[in-house]
Structures are given as C-alpha cells and as structure tokens.
Amino acid sequence: MQLPSKILVATDFGDRAAYAFDSAVELAGKLGATVHLLHVIGIPALGVPEIGVALTSTAMESTVLAAQAQLDRLVARYPDARIATLLVTGDPRELIPSAARNLGADLIVVGTHGRRGLRRALLGSVAEHVVRGASCPVLAIREPAAPAARAA
Secondary structure, eight states, rough: OOOEEEEEEESSSSSHHHHHHHHHHHHHHHHHHEEEEEEOOOOOSSHHHHHHHHIIIIIHHEEEEEEHHHHHHHHHHHSSSOEEEEEEEEEEHHHHHHHHHTTSEEEEEEEEEOOOHHHHHHOHHHHHHHHHHHOOOOOEEEOOHHHHHHHH
16 A cells, blocks of 8 residues: 555635644655645535526635635645645535545545534535545544543
8 A cells, every 4th residue: 555645635614624634734744745735615506507607706706715815824834844725616525536536636634523313414424425435545534522521
C-alpha cells in the first residue's frame, strides 16, 4: 500500500470539519503530502432554472468571495504546509468524490457528526455518501467530545 501524497479535505467551515482539517494537515506533514482543501457551495435544487440564474448573479458572487476568504483563513493557520484550495458549487455528496478522482487524491478526509438512528436517517450523511462514492480510502474523523461531556 502506498502512503498518501494527495489528501483531499472537505470543509463546511464547521467545528467538525476544522478538526478534520487540522488532523489532515498533521498527517500530511508526517507523510510529506499535499492537502487539497475543498469547500462545496451547496446549490439548492429549486426546480426553476430562472430563479437559480437570478440568484447566482449577485448572491453567488458574494457567497464565493466569502467562502474563498474562509478557505484562505484556514490555510493561513499553516504557513509551512503544502495546501491548495478548491471551491466548487453543487451537491457535496457528489462533488467531493468527483474532486478526489479529478485530483488523483490518495485519501479523502471528512469530519462527521457521528449521528445515529433516526437523526441520521432524517438528516442524511455527507460522509456516508462520500465513503460510498469514493474511489480512494476515506478517513471520517469525529471530533472528540469535550472533557465535561465525556465525564457525564
């Protein structure tokens, strides 16, 4: 088995994704790998193309600029790491595995909520879709519980 040289990390800018990103950067540093930090701007399936076009002209431009600024802030935390950013629009369940294939990624890292049962069935799981759709290994990282939560 070859060690990963290209690691794709998906982020929604939440705490779990930030923990996954930090873990991926640490792993990449030990392996001499490059991290590709991906954010997918979700586009709701409105079913009315005219509304989608009207929304994308102004709102999408500001959304893209804000997302790129957030990606840049994350990357700035690791000035010595090899990190590239990717920003795409669409469904993350499809685009994360697709981006990994296009990059030739050896590993995908995603944060997970660790939901179970009815909550998972109702809310779905991007991480689960990525695991099922990926052509390379996927590391799903669950943020450790806070010390107070573990003691309870």
